Amino acid sequence: MPPPPNLPPLPPPPPFFWGDTPEHQFYTSQNIRHSSSHFQTPHATIFTQSWLPLSPTQPIKATVFMTHGYGSDSSWCFQKICIAFAQWGYAVFAADLIGHGRSDGLHGYIGDMDKAAATSLCYFCSVRKSDEYKDLPAFLFGESMGGAITMLMYLQSEVNMWSGLMLSSPLFVLPQAMVPSKLHLTMYGLLFGLADTWAAMPENRMVAKAIKDVEKLKIIAVNPKRYTGKPRVGTMREVVRVTTYLQNNFHKVTAPFFVAHGTSDGLACHSGSEMLYEKAATPAEDKTLKLYEGMYHSLIQGEPDDCVALVLADMKAWIDEKAQKFGPQSNGN
Template identity: 65%
Template sequence: MAGEEEKKETPPNFWGHMPEDEYYASQGVRNSQSYFETPNGKLFTQSFLPLDQEVKASVYMTHGYGSDTGWLFQKICINFATWGYAVFAADLLGHGRSDGLRCYMGDMEKIAATSVSFFTHVRKSEPYKDLPAFLFGESMGGATTMLMYFQSEPDAWTGLIFSAPLFVIPENMKPSKVRLFLYGMLFGVADTWASMPDNKMVGKAIKDPEKLKIIASNPRRYTGKPRVGTMREIARVCQYIQDNFARVSAPFLTVHGTSDGVTCPTSSQLLYEKASSSDKTLKLYDGMYHSLIQGEPDENADRVLGDMREWIDERVARYGPKIA
């Protein structure tokens, strides 16, 4: 029986029991982890730096709902680092190893401001202040990243990258207005209650069944029902972003699977149509699900990563510091 229990034990990382330093070195990157103090609580942060090449630019990554910067999300971070980018990521408040009530997103403006305070701190530091800098957001992290962009100084960021961003909620995922109204009548008491339907989001996000098993085994993944305030705030923020698409003037790439059952492909299409950016790119992938990099078969994930690499390399060449 003891042997069976050991087999069922979740390894400390998605790759198994190899020590972290050894794994990251095998991928060609150097990882560091630390906490960043803010007035709203501590953020758990990570950096992924290329081991044997010069840094071309910095990229600041934000994960999706219920996730964190570890487990499979860091595969995105590692890939960008192997291309020559310094990658920095922070667990959102209420997620992973950061402070806050688990998966409570009752004030997304504050949550975005907390993360962007860390990103801006790094972006303005000596090694990176003169290099191009990009914000990257996946899923709900896309909405949070857009709030960070709106909160930042003009021209603070060279470009934006969105992977299946949450700007438009699919009809079958929208929170019940009646339910939100009734909870709202409790004068905020119910805001943190984990009592909203979860609509089995994970199953709608991941196409590859083996990768679904790995993602589901993340010990830091939030598995409770959505909190009342989280759904209320996501609905508000999505509408706010839709109303302000025209304020987006930075270069951006947005990618989406046409079979995404968690965030509408319309999110990316509307951003592309309404943003005032002169340099904007939309990539739609026929038949792909929500989690384009962690959850698709390898050949699909590699296609998306290849498009991201081509886009960011071109922007660094176009907008980066000119070498005489």
């Protein structure tokens, strides 16, 4: 989404969110190893990345598979989360969603979220089941719309495939101001799919409710691979369908989970996270809901540093405890 209109003119983007430092030099300075590649699935070719502790002899606590949000990708500020987990001793893997970043598809278009979930899941499972990682605990992590798609992945997966779920500001309930008009969706639907890819849906500029720190907003806004057009018809149709579907299927969730949400989130209602917590069949001792008073949508990339540190500390405490509790273990095959 484009930045609020009151932002000053933005400078040309640097090569990376951290500036001009070469990738290898930057990752080494963060004590991690990084790699990227393209992965062929039955649906599309997707761009994938990994972040691991710098020392190849350091024991890996667990694997974490991360999914970014709408219009974003895994290569800009989202990887701040990936880097943090790798620094804690986890092997982290991420993929750009279909229609996002460097993956196949029309930019900003997800006309079938079940397919999008299955595509990323294909890559995640190939790593999860590999000889190197099959005996370690494995967690799915999703942010914003990526949280909804992560939940779809979980529901598509084999029983006991995942040791737990971690969700940051998941999109389970749309704010009323962002719910697309049924009239618009019906009118476009009458065009027999011809309008599905149109960037024609009304846009409520609520990014100011996503990023609290203005300096961080400036960095996010110059991401060269961020989708900045109006929402595409099919993407919004799927958001409406999938959020309703997930609300009706939260009772099927039995895995441990951690969900973090700001109470001033203007892009994804925290009531959706509360609904998951209430309806999930996960044992009470294995589910955690953290509501952060006054925080906006982007908890790691967009809040002041002290708030970011608080959220990351809560995430680390939860995954460290669960990784120790559940691993090493097989994936149930």
